[in-house]
Amino acid sequence: MIKPYSIKEDFIMYHCHIRFYYVGRQQEVYNIIREMKPSEFFTHEFFHSEKPDGELAEKSDMIFAEVNGEESVNELRGLIIYNKPLIVFSEKRDIALLSDFLENITDIWTLPMSEEETKFRFIKFQQRCKRDRDSAQTSHFFDATINNVPILMWYKDKNGIHEKVNDSFCKTVHKTKEQVEGRGHAYIWDVEKDDPACIESENRVMQSRTTYVSEEIIDTGEGKRVLTTYKSPLFDFDGTVMGTVGVAVDVTQEQEYKREIEKKSHTLETIFTSLDCGIICHSLDGSQIIRINRAALNILGYKSKDDLMEAGFRTVAMSVVDEDKEMLRERIRSLSSEGDSVDVEYRVRHTDGRELHVMGSIKIIKENGELLYQRFLLDVTEQKAREMNKERLHDEMIQALSLDYSIVCYFDLDSGSGRVLRHASGKRNLANKMNFDVAINNYIDDYVDEDDKEGLRSAFDRNNLKKALENKLIFSSIYKALAEPGGKMEYFQIKVVRVGDWEDSRGVVIGFHSVDEAMRTEKEKNSLLEDALLQANNANKAKSVFLSNMSHDIRTPMNAIVGFTNLALTHIDNRVQVEEYLKKIMGSGNHLLSLINDVLDMSRIESGKMHLDEKPCSLPEILHGLQNIVHANVRAKHIELHIDTMNIKDEEIFCDKLRLNQVLLNLLSNSVKYTNEGGKVVVSATEIKVNSDDIACYQFVIKDNGIGMSEEFVKHIFEPFERERNSTISGIQGTGLGMAITKNIVDMMDGTIEVKSEQGVGTEVMVKFVFRLNSEEEKPRLIPELEGRSALVVCGAPAVCDDVAGMLKQIGMTAEWTTSGIEALYKAERENYSVFVIDEKLSDMRGMEMVRQLGKEHEPIIVMTAYDWTDSAEETSDGVSAFCVKPLFMSELRACLISIMNTGDKTLESRGETVKMRSGRILMAEDNELNQEIAAAILGEAGFEMDIADNGQMAVDMLKSSEPGYYQLILMDVQMPVMNGYDATRTIRSLENKELAGIPILAMTANAFEEDKMMALNCGMNGHIAKPIDVEVLFDTLDKVLNP
Secondary structure (H helix, E strand, O other), X not given: OOOOOOOOHHHOOOOEEEEEEEEOOOHHHHHHHHHOOOOOOEEEXXXXXXXXXXXXXXXXXXXXXXXXXXXXXXXXXXXXOOOOOEEEEEEHXXXXXXXXXXHHOOEEEEEOOOHHHHHHHHHHHHHHHHHHHHHHHHHHXXXXXXXXXXXXEEEEEOOOOEEEEOHHHHXXXXXXXXXXXXXXXXXXOOOOOOOHHHHHHHHHHHHXXXXXXXXXXXXXOOEXXXXXXXXXXXXXXXXOEEXXXXXXXXXXXXXXXXXXXXXXXXXXXXXXXXXXXXXEEEEXXXXXXXXXXXXHHHHHXXXXXXXHHHOOOOOOOOOXXXXXXXXXXXXXXOOOOOOOEEEEEEEEEOOOOOEEEEEEEEEEEEEOOEEEEEEEEEEOHHHHHHHHHHHHHHHHHHHHHHHHOOEXXXXXXXXXXXXXXXXXXXXXXXXXXXXXXXXXXXXXHHHEOHHHHHHHHHXXXXXXXXXXXXXXXXXXXXXXXXXXXXXXXXXXXXXXXXEOOOXXXXXXXXXXXXXXXXXXXXXXHHHHHHHHHHHHHHHHXXXXXXXXXXXXXXXXXXXXXXXXXXHHHHOOOOHHHXXXXXXXXXXXXXXXXXXXXXXXOHHHHHOXXXXXXXXXXXXHHHHHHHHHHHHHHHHHOOOEEEEEEEEOOOOEEEXXXXXXXXXXXXXXXXXXXXXXXXXXXXXXXXXXXXOOOOEEEEEEEEEEOOOOOOHHHHHOOOOOOOOOOOOOOOOOOOOOOHHHHHHHHHHHOOOEEEEEEEOXXXXXXXXXXXXXXXXXXXXXXXXXXXXXXXXXXXXXXXXXXXXHHHHHHHHOOEEEEEOOHHHHHHHHHHOOOOEEEEEOEOOOOEHHHHHXXXXXXXXXXXXXXXXXXHHHHHHOOOOOOEEEEOOOOHHHHHHHHHHHHOOOOHHXXXXXXXXXXXXXXXXXXXXXXXXXXXXXXXXXXXXXXXXXXXXXXXXXXXHHOOOOOOOOEEEEOOOOOOOOHHHHHXXXXXXXXXXXXXOOEEEEEOOOOHHHHHHHXXXXXXXXXXXXXXXXXXXXXXXXXXXX
């Protein structure tokens, strides 16, 4: 019979703390229990109340409650709900009241009880409590053990029902304990019926009452599993067998591993015998070969292991070449302990004479307690041949490099070690070892030019060189160095090339060679290219500067053309006024045409040449032309413009009128542009005496009270594209080229220019030129009819008064002047003046008002005006004998006086000449309808009849169909459709009819270059007229051709 299991005291691991709650008034019983000593491994804690307390009941582990009558029974109901062990203290009479609660009561202690009885009952309670705790610990130990071992454990009854299983069992069958316990084999292993082998082994265990060990193959829903099982009988308390306990180890995976190992062993054996790599395992003395594969026999040149042994194998095969045998034996003898190994390369010669290169590895291993040599043999004959071929190619490459490179070296950048591979002398390996840092630094110190030393030293620092070669295969540098000690400096190139695997090693090949001739040739080429580029840039810059300047300067005369055209349209019914406007438009147009001619002559600008065309010029004409051009802008901004010419004696000069006009117009336009509205601009022209009768110095000063310029900007004012950068002028258009071009023109004319300016005050520009005088144009100053007569000059500007009075004195008159109109009227009443010269603007009244007050009895009266005299004449001409436009020159004043006095001066008579009328028929070849209309109108008004041909072919056909003499002349455009003017001229000149072929032909074209004129003459034309048409030039040319 099995004895009940009892736990040993020294095996107890738990500690139990019990909280007692006593409810009642029996203080004596409560005190006895509270004084009782706890059992070992236990501690007590007590709570007490006379009436039930829910909070104390909740936190207690055990409740003692008194029952005394119906009321206390009802209170007992409130304690039962906490589901705690409950011991009731009750007298016998009240026990019957507890009949409804007996299932909820742990024990009933009957009152009254003596102290000994109370202690006895509490001790028994403690013993029972300890047995419960011991049993719980034992159960916990058991469950923790079986549920945490990796083997399967189960308990079955006699019928094969699983009463208890562990966690590993559940994990194996993929079910929970609730699903397994109480079920049979078939359900648990997901098969149709119980396994007969399993049932048989369990019956054998129960019958023999002994443990049975077996290997069972179990069918499961996932396939067969192999279990090694240990089954033992379970005995009841009466000694009979009540079931079995089983332990099983799942060896399914281990069985698979075993089969896999066997398979791999077989595979390895096959590989061993068929490997290209030879394998030999033999004893230390070589007397016994443990194993050898076919590859090893083939490499050594033997058919079998026996053949190898019979040939005399003793660690070294006899087929190893004699020169390598002793070396191989020494390497083998160098090994002494397990794990020692060595690699060795040797050669084997077969009986057929074939020689193999073998790479071998030898290692000492231990098998079954015995030390053995295990050797691997690899045939590297082909690899060796490739290496030898590679080395041969390497040598050839080095040889090829040495043709260009005087020295070729190899260095390991990690260690710095290296050697010379090839020298220009043809020698190799001049030094077995060489240090990179020492060699490079010595070379730099002894040979390299001082200017290149630091740069080359930095570039060829080993760390810097490695960084430079990280992402590229080649690095090179050019420097100057001595070709030989004491020699001359030459250009050299040092080139570095990566070799080998850059990740494993930092090997480089470095070559040195002279590139002196190539570098000097390259430098010469670069120098030529730079010079050509510089010339091209200069030419392009000159072109850009010129074109930009033209854009700047074209706008000013264009403004005059547009402005006076609008005025002409406004006064279309006033013939005299329109005539004056058209003259001014003509002047601005001619100036504009001159500028355009310079644009067309770009070839001269690109070559840096611009010639001066000196011709007779009139200073009054130039200055009046300037005033007319800026007139519109001056009036628009209400600027007061004064042009002072008082000190000009010689008005007729030789100069390039276009260039002088361009300089003065640019300076005057700038003053007007940068002078605020209502400001003042003064132009002073002065003739300075020189020690010669043929030349004179002329000084032009343009002064304004405009915005001015900074001192810093004035220093750079003549540089191209320079403009003052401030907010005041930021909105004013300009290219910054005008002053630069002005300075160039002044220099070309051998003049000088100075600029003074102050911001917020104004600017003063002074230019000086020396011109030849046109003595042929000099006219007499005296007017005999006015000699000795008196004149009164009235002007608000004293300087102008003094100037005009001086001119009158040179004419022969006596002159007085005043700035006040009232004072002038006072003088007129008391003096008999022959001439009055009155400015339009006086200090105290308008000039025209003074004229009215003087009346006709005081004529002649000359009115001076700064602008167009027709504006004043429109107000009134009563009492005004003549108008003079300022600036007033001597010639103009004299001509005006002569006109008034009706002296019959020949210069005035020219105004009455009649227009010469012409006749004849002209054939004009022109494809542009507007040009046809203009030419037809001009020539028609002159008396010519016109026929128009739209192209050269039409002109040829019209001439051929005409009679000789029908056309007097042909005006031929050049660029036309169908047939151009040159081809048409050649065709006409080749006509059989000589009279028609000899007709005069004039080119009338916009192609205005000198070469264009030459092409016209070379193709047979009689002359060249440039567009736009200058009427005077047109008729002069026609007269010369038609009336030679």
